[in-house]
Amino acid sequence: MSTKLLYMEDMQALTCDAYVTRSERKDDKQVVYLDQTVFYPQGGGQPFDTGVIATDYTKFVVEEVRYADGEVLHIGHYEGQPFMQGEDVTCAINEERRRLNTRLHSGGHLLDMAVNELGYSWIPGKGYHFPDGPYVEYQADLGEETHEAVTEKLNRQMADILTRGIQTEIRFMPKEEMSTYCRHVPEYLPAGKPSRIVLYGEFGVPCGGTHVAKLADIGSVTIRKIKGQTGTIRVSYEIQ
Numbered sequence: 001m002s003t004k005l006l007y008m009e010d011m012q013a014l015t016c017d018a019y020v021t022r023s024e025r026k027d028d029k030q031v032v033y034l035d036q037t038v039f040y041p042q043g044g045g046q047p048f049d050t051g052v053i054a055t056d057y058t059k060f061v062v063e064e065v066r067y068a069d070g071e072v073l074h075i076g077h078y079e080g081q082p083f084m085q086g087e088d089v090t091c092a093i094n095e096e097r098r099r100l101n102t103r104l105h106s107g108g109h110l111l112d113m114a115v116n117e118l119g120y121s122w123i124p125g126k127g128y129h130f131p132d133g134p135y136v137e138y139q140a141d142l143g144e145e146t147h148e149a150v151t152e153k154l155n156r157q158m159a160d161i162l163t164r165g166i167q168t169e170i171r172f173m174p175k176e177e178m179s180t181y182c183r184h185v186p187e188y189l190p191a192g193k194p195s196r197i198v199l200y201g202e203f204g205v206p207c208g209g210t211h212v213a214k215l216a217d218i219g220s221v222t223i224r225k226i227k228g229q230t231g232t233i234r235v236s237y238e239i240q
């Protein structure tokens with residue numbers, strides 16, 4: 001049975017009710033499956049959530065979250081008796097970790113927005129929004145001598161965007177309609193997950209990650225480094 005991904009509809013929810021569809025040992029790990037979840041499974045360059053799944057008498061500490069074949073795998077260990085199938089549980093994710101991951105992820109799209117507004121025809125590729133050195137890669141040609149000036153322009157543009165009071169908005173639509181809102185729609189979108197875009201004001205991105213409610217929640221974003229000159233360039237950033 002596939003797991004309903006609650007963060008797809010409400011990216012700010014930190015808790016939810018659910019019931020246990022099964023609990024089993026898999027590859028030497030304890031895995032809990034639920035009918036629905038707020039836990040974000042790693043993907044799209046965003047790390048997984050951690051947290052707790054509990055009943056009144058027992059709890060399961062979630063250390064890792066993955067997605068496979070339509071199901072979310074909550075991986076961790078029990079403190080107390082294992083859950084029974086069909087049992088009602090409450091889920092609570094680690095708020096601090098999620099907020100940081102969300103800000104880092106949205107920071108990457110703020111960079112995309114600035115690139116777009118400055119009229120650079122770069123094509124976004126891989127995004128890595130982990131705390132240990134986030135970056136976005138683009139297909140672009142950018143001579144080394146321009147790196148400093150481009151960095152300054154991007155920093156200024158991102159700061160400007162953050163002053164506009166922009167909110168994010170979720171819309172579900174088939175892939176064919178996404179190009180109406182999104183400048184770049186990747187060939188490949190994850191199978192089995194709801195087909196969703198996130199609008200940063202007018203700027204749409206096909207994305208299944210979690211995003212801030214209003215852009216100002218990101219804090220501020222600055223470019224750390226631009227690497228590469230032709231083909232794939234990597235723009236590293238940090239948030240404050």
Ligand SMILES: [Zn+2]
Pocket residue numbers: 044105109205206207208209
């Ligand atoms: Zn994204």
